Amino acid sequence: MLDIDAIRSDPQRVREALRAKGAGDPSLVDTLLEVDEERRATITELQETQARQNDLSSEIGALKREGKDEEAQARIEETSRLKEKIQELEDRVDDVKARQRDLLLKIPNVPHPSVPVGASEEDNEVEDTIGEKPAFDFEPAPHWELADTHDLVDFERGAKVTGSGFPFYTGRGARLQRALLNFFLDRARDRGYKEMQPPKFINPESAEGTGQLPDKDDLMYRIPRDDFFPIPTGEVPMTNFHRDEILDVDDLPLKYCAYSPCWRREAGSYGADVRGLNRLHEFDKVELVQIVHPDDSYRALDALLDDAESALDALGLPYRRLLMCTGDMGFTQAKKYDLEVWSAGQEKWLEVSSVSTFEAFQARRMQIRYRPEPEARTRLVHTLNGSGLAFPRVLAALLENNQTADGRIRLPDPLREYAGFDWIE
């Protein structure tokens, strides 16, 4: 959510953001400004009426104490009339506030000036490609074949027990998942992130806080009986951890990491890229979250990016870094990078991490603030997050890139101790 005062003082900037993100009709801004005008006028009228009523009420109290009941009675009659007016004005204020909020929730975050303008993923910038794609003197197999050969993942039984996109990891496949979990969490902790175990269900307030609601409603599963959502990413509980809090400026930046499963409905995404581990309804991830002073926001973004990339470096996986363009970056982000790992068996890039800053967009919805110095006015923090990393596609790339001509798979050195084995054979 953007700051209404900022929109009022520079509406053109917001119209341009709407256009650049392809996120709606720029005239939305003008509608919003009209509603804002109405809201402020109505509030002023309400408050003036309330002030009059408060004056009368304290006069009534004073008169009654002095025993001047007749004079008090005249004022009581006047306040009775004011009461109706106040009720009506309160209703109007509630209504206009709700309308303004609905409009504000439809307005996306404004992209940072460094973000390339573009309409779709075609316009994302490949900033860098790191590492060498492995060369093979044979035809490398896709990971679903390797997983099948070595009994690492059981898609069919997962589909039977739950549904498509809910695989079992079996034997060394399961151990490898556990190895990734510990490997990623230990790395994050070494880089200064506090380890957390968040709840895996969230309530609607939390979902709105980080921006999953109302605009990405169909992304999540839902438990209607108890009004919970299974988390689509650890970002949601982790960032909402400090919702409605005023933080101590000396505690910033707050850096948290957590492992969690993630559930996504992926409605309407059935296509060519759903085979094997490429796109699942349930997957595991280590998530990194930072809550920072606004001045440190973009330094933190670079650092967070480095945290995610270093994990790929350590695993020896070739990857590329994409700076997302305005049209492909999402509603809530101000700037976003994707990291894509090379998958040799499929000969394509797979997204394993998304690293973003939201500036104050999420913080405003969540009311996460800090006090710059004692007795100063509170200000909103900036929030950031990044995957570090998502397991299934990392696993896919590990299997495909490290396969040998005789059908074995070599584990990268840092993972061997965690997994407890060096080769899958």
Add this chain to the structure above:
RNA sequence: GGAGGGGUGACCGAGUGGUCGAAGGUGCUCGCCUGGAAAGCGAGUGUGCCGUUCUACGGUACCGAGGGUUCGAAUCCCUCCCCCUCCGCCA
């Protein structure tokens, strides 16, 4: 799930219908005191919104959330949420 107790400012805690945004204390900020510090003394110290103005002031709302009674609600009534204790159930 059953029974009981409770949710007040950064924290503790008082407040059962009007002068209460809320006593007192702790913490914090500034000043005095001191060679320096502690103690002590004095002053200040919630959040949001609206308005004026240009940064202080005025107004308004907020005592778990929502609704009601009343001229007037932290205080009375109703619904819900959360926490604690005991019982039950349970990994």
